[in-house]
Amino acid sequence: MLDAFLSALVILMDPFRLGMLFAGVSIGIVVGILPGLGGLMGMALVLPFLFGMDAYAGIAMLIGIAAAVPSSDTFPSVLMGIPGSSGSQATVMDGYPMAKQGQAARALGAAFSASLIGGLIGAAALSALVPFARPIVLLFGAPELLMLTILGLCMVGVLSGNRPLLGILGACLGLMLGMIGGAPAAPEYRWAYGILYLYDGLSLVIVALGLFAIPEIIDLLARGGSIARRGAGLGSGWLDGVRDVLRNKYLVVRHSLIGVLIGAIPGMGSSIIDWLNYGLVVSRAKDKSRFGKGDVRGVIAPEAANNAKEGGVLMPTLLFGVPGSSAMALLLGALLIFGVQPGPALLRDNLELVFVIIWSLALANVFGTVICLILSKPISKLTFVPFQFVAPVVLAIVILGAFQQTRHMGDLIALAALGMLGWIMKRIGMPRPPLLVGFILAGLAERYLWMSYNIYDWEWLTRPLVLIIAALCLVLIFGGTLMKARMQRSAQQVEQGDG
């Protein structure tokens, strides 16, 4: 175990791989800053270019993006009151008031320092779990893995805020899209209608780009002007923010651990973690009077948890092959591109890769924080560039990325069709991430269902762990919705404030 841990570090120290990690962090910072272009899109953008690349370098790049976005999405949250991604919504509550009071630098300094510590705690928690992972995963057979995929689908439904049913319906639509093409358990092509392009099914990259990138580009262009419509200066006082974090070190550790725990539950992801932690820090604070008006603890808690959760979401992703978030669904896709089977086999056959991922996560957090601090001023100006000058570049990259899938014009048609689907879903308030996770899990769920049915007939439904996970699905669907509603209510109360 220790050998693999150390040799993974040596592997990652290769200049090309380190460069790719750095490139990933840079991309993550840029897409995190631009609202609408989150980590999911950043990862989808680079996914087509991973073919043929060294697996360690490619994975390091993706982890770099995933780790940097939770840090950099703080910029628009603090400077403009616009969440850079769903993971930084709660940061707006106190970060933006701080910026309005001329304490933007302090808020950013606190956010980045808390993010760094949170990210490192997440990586440490993940590496601490690996030695115990093997016996745990051995408990899981095909029926239990099937239930875990269903759990992932249920949890993604919960992420749909107060519309869990719509979220689950989105995941079901993803499942159906994932069924197009060759069946995983039988020599049969389904719903391809003789169209050669559909025989291999739809590409994950095209589904992700169509659902997320095209609608955002269109809406940002339709809105007109720059992404940021208002702003505040950065001010000075970075070190004050760092000192705030040091003063609240137990708060950082506590919320980082909560971030890891919640992140480890598939589907809980970034959307709930920041609100949950914000609610907790408010409820546990003795003096609540400053929350919502610029209390630095309201920035530190969600930011620490937001970065720590990356270690958490990697747990189900790597150990069970169940994506912990929609971005992790893309990471799973990337692992498959490199011929690596996520799940129990990964720990048995590719332990070094697991540790490369952990090292990448830790290093990406350090790189990300340093870059965020250094490049704060110039990067924040990107949000003031009129989007019509950014859009053609992003659109061209999206189209090129989609075209690399099969290099067939069908790629462009599929991109347009899925872009339309994403645009419609966004209009009607139907969450899109569940669709992507459903699409990813379709193949896994079908394979595990067929294996369970073949090996145990319907008796697999009576296995104890299956029943426990099924109960967990039900509890989390209802419990998660209630918990989120409570946290949002608490946050809204703070927003409306004591006057």
Next chain:
Amino acid sequence: MDDASRLEARLRTAFVLALFALSLFVVWTAQDFRTAARLFPQYAGAVTAALCLLELGRQLVRRKLLAPAEEGVNTADIGLEAEERTREGIRRSLGIFSWVLGYGVLIVLLGMPLATALFVPALLRLRFDAPWLPALGLVAGLWALMHALRVVLAVRLPSGWLTGTFPF
């Protein structure tokens, strides 16, 4: 319920109805497949159909109660601004969508480099009234990017159906 919320609710109902029809289609057509290929689609399709009915019922009850559309912080996806949810917002967004589709059609016909050279200045000049210089600068930058991607990462650019007929 305001006009935008009503429109959104109607579109959502239409979407769920379409999904319901799709799930029934999946269940029905999966009958022709082998057992191993039909088991999952039939279960997934049936569950989807049941959930669609549940959602349609929920929407119906809400409308009968004249309850306002459930609002709240959208933590699952990037939300729309209030103005974008109106008919005018949708119309403007569809206008931009048609520009993007036009770019796609140009790529299919003329190939990526030529389509970009036509699309970018046209979008910036006609839609956003931007000056020529940044428009042409963007085209040059994009051409350089495409060239770099082709050389460094062996990225293949879409070549148009008419490209072969050009004399150059």
